[in-house]
Structures are given as C-alpha cells and as structure tokens.
Amino acid sequence: MYMRHFLQLTILIVCGSPAAGIIEVPGDCSTIQEALDSAQSGDTILVAPGTYLENIIWPDVADLALISEQGPNETIIDGDSSGTVITLLSPVVDTSTVISGFTIRNGAAEQGGGIRCSVSSPLITGNIIEDCFALNAGGGLYCTSSRVVIDENTIRYNSAGNPLLHGIKDLTSGGGICITGGGTGMPVVSNNIIHDNFSVDYGGGITCTRNTLIIGNQIIDNQSGWFGGGIYHLNASGTILHENLIAGNTSLWGAGITLQGGLLTITKCDILSNIGDGLHVYYGTLNADSSTFANNTRDGIGCGSAKGPYSRGASVHYCNFTDNDGFGIRSSIDWFSFDATLNWWGDPSGPGGIGPGSGDEVSRFVEYDPWLIQTGITGGSVGDTPENTSCILAENPVRSSTTLIIEGSNHAELVVLDLSGRIVQTLFSGIPGDCQSVNWNVSELASGMYFLCIVEGDELSTRSVTVIR
Numbered sequence: 525m526y527m528r529h530f531l532q533l534t535i536l537i538v539c540g541s542p543a544a545g546i547i548e549v550p551g552d553c554s555t556i557q558e559a560l561d562s563a564q565s566g567d568t569i570l571v572a573p574g575t576y577l578e579n580i581i582w583p584d585v586a587d588l589a590l591i592s593e594q595g596p597n598e599t600i601i602d603g604d605s606s607g608t609v610i611t612l613l614s615p616v617v618d619t620s621t622v623i624s625g626f627t628i629r630n631g632a633a634e635q636g637g638g639i640r641c642s643v644s645s646p647l648i649t650g651n652i653i654e655d656c657f658a659l660n661a662g663g664g665l666y667c668t669s670s671r672v673v674i675d676e677n678t679i680r681y682n683s684a685g686n687p688l689l690h691g692i693k694d695l696t697s698g699g700g701i702c703i704t705g706g707g708t709g710m711p712v713v714s715n716n717i718i719h720d721n722f723s724v725d726y727g728g729g730i731t732c733t734r735n736t737l738i739i740g741n742q743i744i745d746n747q748s749g750w751f752g753g754g755i756y757h758l759n760a761s762g763t764i765l766h767e768n769l770i771a772g773n774t775s776l777w778g779a780g781i782t783l784q785g786g787l788l789t790i791t792k793c794d795i796l797s798n799i800g801d802g803l804h805v806y807y808g809t810l811n812a813d814s815s816t817f818a819n820n821t822r823d824g825i826g827c828g829s830a831k832g833p834y835s836r837g838a839s840v841h842y843c844n845f846t847d848n849d850g851f852g853i854r855s856s857i858d859w860f861s862f863d864a865t866l867n868w869w870g871d872p873s874g875p876g877g878i879g880p881g882s883g884d885e886v887s888r889f890v891e892y893d894p895w896l897i898q899t900g901i902t903g904g905s906v907g908d909t910p911e912n913t914s915c916i917l918a919e920n921p922v923r924s925s926t927t928l929i930i931e932g933s934n935h936a937e938l939v940v941l942d943l944s945g946r947i948v949q950t951l952f953s954g955i956p957g958d959c960q961s962v963n964w965n966v967s968e969l970a971s972g973m974y975f976l977c978i979v980e981g982d983e984l985s986t987r988s989v990t991v992i993r
Contacts, residue, residue, distance in 0.1 A: 546570055556580055556590070556601065563588050571626070573598035582612040582644070592625030596652040603631035609656065611636070612644035619673050619972040621646040622992060631656040635702075636666030637682065645671040647971065649921070649990060656682045661695065661731065662702035663721060669705035673712045673973045675990055680717070685724025697756060698731035699723035699746060705734055712973045714988045715740045723748040727756030728773060735762040740988060747774040751806070752782035753798065759785035771796040777828065778804030780820065790815050801826040802848065809836035816844040817852070824848040824884065827855040827862065837861030842896070845884040846870035851877060852884030862889060868896040913956065913980045921990035928962040934980055938962065941975040941986070948974070966991045
C-alpha cells in the first residue's frame, strides 16, 4: 500500500509544473534541513532512502513538498530523542505544504514528539509516526491553532506523560495526536491507523479540544490512565466522528471515547470490544446515529457525574447495542436528558434492565421506547449507502485532474464537498449505466481535503480525497 501511494505521489510531483524545482537529498544537499533552508515556494525536496538523524525546523516558506523516493519503510527521520522531529511554526504553511513518505521516530519534547504544528496547517500523509514521546501533550503529533490534515498515516507506539507524575501534571494528553487551540476551519484526521499509543492521563489515541473532523480511521489498542483510551474530547463545540473503528482501547473511564464538555457527533462508527465503557459522557452534548456499541467490557454508553451547568443531554438513535458486559446505556442522573429511542438492543423484545425485553440493559433515566425490532442499523440521519451506484477513483491524492468511473442503474449525482459540507463541484447527474467516464479537474480547488459524495435518492456515500496543487 505504501509503495504504491508514494510512487504515485512522486510521479505526480515530478511531472508537475516546470517552474517548481526539485532538490534531492543527499544529492544536492546533505541534510533535509539544508534542503528546506535553500528551497523556494513551490519546490519539492526529494529524499533518497536512508536514516537521517535530524530535528527539523520548517522554514517560513509556503507550498513546499517534502517527499521520500521510496516510502516510509525505506526513509527514516530519527529525532535521536533530542527534540521534536519536525517543527512547523509559520502561518504561511497551509495544506499546499506536504510531508509524505517517511518514518518519523524517536522524537522527544514537551509537546509534539514527532511533529509539532503551531499556526501551521500542512498536509501530513502516508507516513509512519512511531516511538515518539511528549512530556505534556501530543506524543506523535501536537497541533495547535492549526487546520492540519492528517491523512493515511500509521501512528503507533507513541506516548504522552511520565507515569511517575500521574495525577500531578494536569492535562497530560494525546498519546498519538493532540489537537488544540483556536482559529477558523476544522483540522482533519482521516484514514489513519492509530494503534498502541499511550497517555498517562487523557486521550491515549487522540485528544481534541478543538472542533475536528475524525473520519475513516482505525483507532485500536490505545490506552490512557483516566479518560478516553481511544479518543478524549474536551469542550470542543462541534467535533464529528464518522465511519471510524474504535476498538480494543483501555481507560478507567470511556475506554473507547470520553466526552467531557462541548458537542460530539458520532455517525456510522463501530465502538467495539473496548476494555471499559465504549463511550463515557462525563458532561456535554452527544448526538450518536447509525453506530454500533458492542462487546465492551462495561457499558456501551455510560453517563457519569454530568456536572450541572455544563451538562446538556444525549440523543442516540438507529444504533446497535449488543453484548456489552454492563448496560447498553447507563445514566445515573435524573435531570440529564437521554433520548435513546429507535435503537436495536440485541433482541426484538427490546432492552433489559428497566426495559421489558432480554436485550442489552438500560438503566433508569434513559428513554428507550420505541425501539427497533430487527437486527442491524436502519434509517439514520446520514442515510444508507447506495446499493446501485459506485464510483472508482483512479488516484488519491489528485494534483491536476483524474478520471472517475461511475456505474449504476438509478439516477444519481456525484458531487464534491469541502470540509464544511458545501458542494463545490457537481461532476455528474443522471443515470450512469456501465463504466461512465467522468473527468475531474481540480484546477479551481485549493489544496486540502475534500469528499466525493454519491447521492442516490435518500441514500449517500462519501470518501475522502486529498487535492495537492
């Protein structure tokens, strides 16, 4: 997978604009830092296989691409435990800046052992980020006031916090990734494998205190000491989790996910086999739709202290609750509104506990009637996946134009959405038939993350695509 991804990306860049320069490491410059310091906007730094012992400070230059020739298994940037491996501090850096094709390892810093982005918003894609450490936050990556796009990486074996300071050093968080700070726009965490990361206190896999789009990831086997083994969400007002697998994570509370304040929306996620609660609502607002909570060793969803003035409520519909060792849903507060109607509880008779059936149990203070009477997720505000229409994307990322193949026997539309959900291009509308060819020109789009969306009646499907200009 990696080799195909990086050969494709390298070909796209080498065949790009003739005005852009290519600086080869070690051919033209002996170090990556030297190459970056000599680069001009639009240049590509092409790095040969090898191990580079460097702690890189990104220059104040926009539109640079740092690319390996042969992918992360062959090209390693090693921080030698002497600081952050790659630091980006310039506001001119946006998603036209690309870091792709490296193993980034052995970073050690207060914040961001592997990569630290402050007011910088690069596209970080196709890397392995491993064995990095942060004393405070963001073992693998720390991103503050950044609209970073973190796509198709493997983020593993990173850690945040000193276990000897457990309970003493506040907000030790984000073993794999920590996203925080202010600013406009949403950071994107998409299509990554985030596994076996550790945080002493909060967010073994991911901590987000800023609105973030988290889509299409595998967040597995991460661990934190207190809250959020997989994901810890603190006070962000509009984070979205969509089509993620969150499984096998461990924490004292919220082994899969902890919601502590703000608004969290979960759609089409699988929260499975976590060592503790699948999701723990400490306080805040939860909207969950068309997701599965199964085989967690405590509750599917648990609701704890729910601090008075900060607590809002939960709306959970069209979800599956099966074989959780505790309750399907447990709430301990009578004034916390918990609407859990129209869910499947593992049996047509409905939930057990205070419910009348033999399915997963519900506690007091949970509204569960009516429930679904058939196995599986039905309905849901995000719609079902079209069965009659499909789209084949020849390459991802896309730099200038590419060909799409759309097939189907029903009327469908193929549109491009930006991160706000706004339609920016309509590529096809009609009945595709067999092997309908569609040319997608991205020349009018800025670099960044987009979504190809097939709309067929009330059904839709999406997939993320990276545009590099």
